[in-house]
Structures are given as C-alpha cells and as structure tokens.
Amino acid sequence: LPDADRTRALARGGRLDQQTPGDGLGLAIVGDLVELHRGRMTLDRARLGGLQVTLTLPAGGE
Structure with a gap:
C-alpha cells in the first residue's frame, strides 16, 4: 500500500473503502x-x- 493510504487507514475517521x-x-x-x-x-x-x-506484541507482557 502507498504510504499515504497507510496513514489515512490508521487515522481516526480514515477509511480506504467507502x-x-x-x-x-x-x-x-x-x-x-x-x-x-x-x-x-x-x-x-x-x-x-x-x-x-x-500485529506483533511482546511476549510476557513486557
């Protein structure tokens, strides 16, 4: 995905699929x-x- 789409998808109210x-x-x-x-x-x-x-999360609640 282009960087602009990634930024928009993660922004509150940002949607890629209208x-x-x-x-x-x-x-x-x-x-x-x-x-x-x-x-x-x-x-x-x-x-x-x-x-x-x-999603990648640290093990053991670090």
Whole structure:
C-alpha cells in the first residue's frame, strides 16, 4: 500500500473503502492499543486483495 493510504487507514475517521458502512475508527483504536503495549502493526496488501494487518506484541507482557 502507498504510504499515504497507510496513514489515512490508521487515522481516526480514515477509511480506504467507502463502499461499506463504517466510521473509520477500528484500525485507529487497534493502533492505539498496540502502541500502548509496545507492539507493532503493519499494513500490507493481502495476496488475494484487500488489506492485511499484522500485529506483533511482546511476549510476557513486557
């Protein structure tokens, strides 16, 4: 995904797909939680199309 799309997808109210209902809060909330737990979230294009979100969290509650 282009950097501009990644930024927009993670912003509150940002949505890449305007065809389905929603408020654009989901990924922003998940991003906040991942950051709170010192994790990492990456956005890529899925092999079959669409968005692939990968979450990596530290083991043992570090």
